[in-house]
Amino acid sequence: MVATSTSHQPIADYLGEEADRLLAHSPKVPKSSLHLPGPDWVDRIFAQSDRNPQVLRSLQQLYGHGRLANTGYLSILPVDQGIEHSGAASFAPNPMYFDPQNIVELAIAGGCNAVATTLGVLGMVSRKYAHKIPFIVKLNHNENLSYPSNYDQIMFGSVEQAWNLGAVAVGATIYFGSPESGRQIQEVRKAFERAHELGMATILW
Template sequence: MSTQLKHGETLARIESLLGDEAASLLEHQSRTIPKEKLHLPGPDFVDRVWALSDRPTPVLRSLQALFNHGRLAGTGYLSILPVDQGVEHSAGASFAPNPDYFDPENIVRLAIEGGCNAVASTFGVLGAVARKYAHKIPFIVKINHNELLTYPNKYDQILFGTVEQARDMGAVAVGATVYFGSEESTRQITEIAEAFAYAHELGMATILWCYLRNPKFKTPEGDMHTAADLTGQANHLGVTMQADLIKQKLPERNGGYLVLGHESPYGKTNKKVYEELTSDHPIDLVRYQVANCYMGRCGLINSGGESKGKSDLQEAVRTAVINKRGGGMGLISGRKAFQRPMAEGVELLHAIQDVYLAKEITVA
C-alpha cells in the first residue's frame, strides 16, 4: 500500500470521525489573526524560536528531547500522556474504570506503546519506575496538585516535592498548575515562577497548566472557565512566568471579561478582541489562545478533557484538528486514553497523532 494511499485513508477516517463538522473544521480559513504572524510548530522550532531566548543550553537539549520522541518525532508537534488524576480526582475515580492503571508501570507503558512524545505524571508514579523507563521515554514530573481530600474540599495547588527530585529521577521537564483567578493564585504564581526558574537552572523544560478557577466564573451566560479571552490572558501570564509550553483547555465560548464585568468592573479588554481578533469559530478561538502565547513562541497544547465513553475518539480527534489548525503545538490527553483497555487507549493516542501527521490538515 502506498504512503499516499495511507495518507488518503487517514484523512478519510478523520473526516468520518468529525462527521457533520468535517467541512467546517477542515475547510475553515481564519480571517482574524493571520497564520503568517504566528511562530508555527516545525522540525526547527527549538533552533528557530527558543534558541534565541535566554533559556540555558541544557534546557534547549531537554526541549529537543521532547520533540524528538514518539510517532511525532521531528514534526514540531507533541502528543503527551498526562496521568496526575490519581491525586487530582482520587485514585478510585480515576482508575476504577481500568484498575490496571493503579500500577504506575502501565501508565508509562501506555505512553510508550501509544507513541507519545512524553509521559507526565506524579512524583510517585514516575519515581516508582524511574530506573526502568526514564531513559526510554521523556519524563515530565508534575510538581504540584489539588489533593481534594481536605473536607470540605479546598481548591488549591500545593507542592508535592522538589525540583531536585524531578531532576534526580531523570525528568526532562517539570509541570505545574496555577489556578488563575482563585484566592490562592498570588501564592501559586510566586511559588511556581520560582520553581520554573530553578528548573531552568538545572536544565529542565517547564510546562504550565494555565487553568482558571473561581466559582463566580460560572454564570447564567455560561461557564467562563473556558472563555477564549480569559484563558488567553491566563496563557499570557503563564508565558510571562517563563513556561516553555502552555497547557490550556479548549475554548468553548468568548466574552468572559464582558460577562463578568457586567455588574461590577472586572479586568480590562478591548472591543477589537471580539470584533477583529476572534470569531465564534472554535479554530479562531484557539488562534487567540495561541496569540496570547507570544504569537506561538511558547507552544500551546490543549487538554483532552474528561472521558465520556463512546464519543471519546471523536472528541479527541476534533480537539486535535482545532488545535493544529489554530496554530497550536499538540494535545495532552489522559483520561480518554487510560480509562479503557490499553489497546483502545493506544488506538486513541494514535488517532490524535494522525491528525498532526496528516499533511493535508494545515494551519487555517
C-alpha cells in the same frame, strides 16, 4: 454568496448553511504572522530565548521522541490526577493502571513524546524507564481528601526530586483568579527558575 470549491464540497455539506461564512472567512491575523510547528521548532522558537543550552536539549528530547518526533507537535500522556481525585477515581474501571509501570508502558505503546504524572508514579519506575521515554513531573496538585473541599494547588514534590529521577521537564498548575493565585504564581516561578538552572524544560497547565 461565495461558491465553495469541489474540494471543499464534503466539508460544505457538513457545515450546511454556515458553509459560506466559515469557508470564506478571512482571518484578521495573516498566516505569515503565525509560528507554525515544524521540525525546526526548538531552533526557530526557543533558541532565541534566554533558555540555557541544557534546557534547549531537554526541549529537543521532548520534541524529538515518539511518533510525532521532529514535527513540532507534542503528544503527552497526562496522568496527573491521582492525588487530586484519588487513584480509584481515575483507574477503577482499569485497575491495571494502579501500577505505575503500566502507565508508562501505555505512553510508550502509544508513541507519546512524553509521560506526565506525579512524582510518586515516576519515582517508582525511573530506573527502568527514564532513559526510554521523557518524564514530566507534575509538581503541584489540588487534593480532595480534606473536607470541606479546598481548591488550591499545593506543592507535592521538589524540582530536585524531579531532576534526580531523570525528568526532562516539570509542570505545574496555577488557578488564575483564585484567592490563592498570588501564592501559587510565586511558588511556580521559583520552581521553574530552579528547573531551568538544572536544565529542565517547564510546562504550565
